[in-house]
Amino acid sequence: MPPRAVVVDDSAFQRTVVSEAIDDHVEIVGTAENGREAIKVFAETEPDLLTMDIMMPKLNGIEALSAIKDRSPSTTVVMVTSVSQTEKMRQAAKAGADGYVTKPFEGPELTAELDDALDGSLAG
Numbered sequence: 001m002p003p004r005a006v007v008v009d010d011s012a013f014q015r016t017v018v019s020e021a022i023d024d025h026v027e028i029v030g031t032a033e034n035g036r037e038a039i040k041v042f043a044e045t046e047p048d049l050l051t052m053d054i055m056m057p058k059l060n061g062i063e064a065l066s067a068i069k070d071r072s073p074s075t076t077v078v079m080v081t082s083v084s085q086t087e088k089m090r091q092a093a094k095a096g097a098d099g100y101v102t103k104p105f106e107g108p109e110l111t112a113e114l115d116d117a118l119d120g121s122l123a124g
Helices: 012-022 035-045 061-071 086-095 107-117
Strands: 004-008 027-032 049-052 076-082 099-103
Touching: 004 012, 004 035, 012 027, 012 107, 027 035, 035 049, 035 061, 049 061, 049 107, 061 076, 061 086, 076 086, 076 107, 086 099, 099 107
Parallel strands: 004 027, 004 049, 049 076, 076 099
Antiparallel strands: none
């Protein structure tokens, strides 16, 4: 069975780009457009993996990451963020991020990062 994933980004376009890049390797069980919604969808779907943008309204990705890791330390969270956010990536790493890719990314780059974060257990 492929890992179950939730895609989190405030941009509907980016949610689609990420979803299409990983769809052959995971079962996408939900999406969210902000950190608060990400926590809600996480609780409802209990995924193995989340991709998480950092800069989002209502609750940013680092705050959502912290809340999810507090609830479920074994859940894999890979940050997907713009290249100009180096300091934010340091904060995400301290909060427990399992990996990251920078936008714009190529599909194989994202799937390779997810596979690495999941210790090589990605389907496909």
